Amino acid sequence: MDVDRETLETARRSLHGVAELVLAGPQYRQSGTIRLRIVRGGFGTVQDPDLRVNGTELVVGGREIPMNGTTCRELAAAARVDAGGAGDVYKDGSGVGLDETLGVEAKAVEYIEECLVRGHEALAGFAPNTMPVLWPEHFDVGISLDEVNYGVSLGDAHLDEPYAYAGPWEPRQGSFWNASFGAVRPLRLFPGADALRDFFVEARDRAAHDPHCP
Known part of the structure; x- marks a missing residue:
């Protein structure tokens, strides 16, 4: 960048x-x-x-x-x-x-829009029957599926750089969930849409099997 x-x-x-x-x-x-x-x-x-x-x-x-x-x-x-x-x-x-x-x-706008496109493509591949939404509140592109939010944020007070997230509506236990609202990973760790989609797939699987927080 x-x-x-x-x-x-x-x-x-x-x-x-x-x-x-x-x-x-x-x-x-x-x-x-x-x-x-x-x-x-x-x-x-x-x-x-x-x-x-x-x-x-x-x-x-x-x-x-x-x-x-x-x-x-x-x-x-x-x-x-x-x-x-x-x-x-x-x-x-x-x-x-x-x-x-x-x-x-x-150049800054180009990078931001690239992050949004990557998020949109990964979400569309992960859940092809669900339309990703760009929400104006937090300026993130995301979907909700089976009571879990998935998406890409451009950065905020939690992490000041673009990141992928998965947030179960009811928090889960386990090392995968590294944020108060679920799991986050800097977008720079994912080399492409396939790797980002794989993160969403893993989050879906873990949300289905990891125990809920007490």
Whole structure:
């Protein structure tokens, strides 16, 4: 990864803000869902309004609006949507303000979107009948299957780098489960989608057989 940590963190925070305040919030007010999806080059809404992020640009119809150096309020105005989050649907979020200047350096964005695509591909291979969702709350791509959450996070207070996770709704005992909410592994440890899928497979098997925490 040929990008420094500060630039990467700025891009991650900025994209999270756009996902939450420009895509998910307006979509929730218009169509009643906060779910987003991974698309070629980035991510987008699943229902109206039809918006997507492609690299460092917000795409609205045939228009491409550069995001770097602008704000979520300005982007929403250019896209003709009502900027803002989804109210009290969830408590956490990006922490990005509507007038915060966004920093989306191209190489950092490329790396972030590569992580999202890897997560989407691994989840689709692991559970082909379940559509992965990009959630705006924590900006992670994931699924729920048999009362276990699986996914890829771009990093947060728990682990400040992209990581894969598996979180049983009821905690399990055993060395595999190395986090309070389940199991996490840095994404850099997985050489490709197959290895990442294998982690989800192992997590599913262990969740089915490991004892529940008392």
